[in-house]
Amino acid sequence: MATTTGSADTDTLATEEGVRRRDFINIAAVAAAGVGGVATLVPLISQMAPSKDVLAESTTELDISAIEPGQAIKAVFRKQPVFVRNLTQREIDEANAVPLSSLRDPQSLEERTLEGRQNWLVTMGVCTHLGCVPLGAAEGEPRGEFGGYFCPCHGSHYDTAARIRKGPAPTNLEVPDYEFTSDTTILIG
Incomplete structure (x- = not known):
């Protein structure tokens, strides 16, 4: 009987060691698969990051010191x-005099400009109807019936606050995110 007991102890010991070996093999296999998976995913994910030229176009810095009241400039932001525009006091008064209830896309000039800098209006130069570029930013271009911008493609008229007043455009010209980095420089984006 002593041999049977010794044999049972040996079998139990062998089984415990076998489980331990199997556990180690399973853990090692899972770890190797995890390392292989990470080694495969890192290059795939890193190649999806934007390149340096794309990151450079994500913001646009503009010097606005040469823009006189009543003048506007065209610039490029994200290829658009x-x-x-540096609004005159008359243009600001005209924009503020319009009842918001009469607008298709009601926004006040205050909502479209930064606090304390109501004379600086920054908008995307893309008509919200079909994406044409409205006129009115360059000297001598038609500004439409409301003194802002005019889209020659389908006849949308925008006022001095770049709000849609007449024509097929459904919404006002979009105001991008921007901030003043100094009194004469703005950063768009």
Whole structure:
């Protein structure tokens, strides 16, 4: 009987060691698969990051010191035109005099400009109807019936606050995210 007991102890010991070996093999296999998976995913994920030239176009810095009241400039932001206009006091008064209830896309001039800088209007230069570039930013271009911008493609008229007033465009010209980095420089994006 002593041999049977010794044999049972040996079998139990062998089984415990076998489980331990199997556990180690399973853990090692899962770890190797995990390392292989990470080694495969890292290059795939990193190649999806934007390149340096794309990151450079994600913001646009503009010097606005040369823009006189009543003038506007066209610039490029993310490969699309952007208009920066220095509104005159008369244009500000005209925009503020319009009842918001009469607008298709009601927004006040205050909502479309930064606090304390209501004379600086920054908008995307893309008509919200079909994506044409409205006129009115350059000297001598028609500004439409409301003194802002005019889209020659389908006849949308925008006021001095770049709000849609007449024509097929459904919404106002979009105001991108921007901030003043100094009194004469804005950063768009």
